[in-house]
Amino acid sequence: MSENIQKTSVSRGALTKAVIAEMLSSNFEKLPDIEQKHFLYGPLYLGGNAGLAGLLSNSLYRRTLNVTQARIVSNLPMFVLPFLTTTALYSAVVSQPLLSGDLNCPTCSLLRGALVGVVGGWLYPILLALPMNIGLATRYSTALLPEKGTMLRYSVDISRPVLRRMRAVLLLQAVFGTYMGSRHFETYAKLNQITFSPGEELKD
Secondary structure, three states: HHHHHHHHHHHOOOHHHHHHHHHHHHHHHHHHHHHHHHHHHHHHHHHHHHHHHHHHHHHHHHHHHOOOHHHHHHHHHHHHHHHHHHHHHHHHHHHHHHHHHHHHHHHHHHHHHHHHHHHHHHOOOOOOHHHHHHHHHHOOOOOOOHHHHHHHHHHHHHHHHHHOOHHHHHHHHHHHHHHHHHHHHHHHHHHHHHHOOOOOOOOO
């Protein structure tokens, strides 16, 4: 796969990035429908997983801090924000660079997908749920909170059981993000071959 891309790099060298991106985009519709749909809607599935991770982390913190109020108010942003953030992040660091021809490394694509899965679908929901639920616990007096000087240590202590239970989510998001990066690079390789097939005369 990478060999095909290396073979076309010589032909692509005379073209500007803008021209390459335009050529790739114009040939995108030549791909099989299933490839197009997976490339376009794949980030939404990764974002959906991030949203579910947000609901899970929110639930775990609510139980830890004995928060029973404002269930809908707290769950809504905990799904929507990780969903939007992860989808946008994946598109920015994987999908768009591939479509513009700026990401020609399969390993880089896999690593970027895994990092987006971990950061957007695991770390961000946890960091989002922690202060929100501490704020709810303070408002409704559902847990005995420490003084301001020891809040950081308290946050670490209550986060340990949450992180322990979220380890499976970490693994799932990393694997799914890696899979997405792999599949999308395969789609890019096919698109690259269609656009810059051997024997095709390229004009500047």
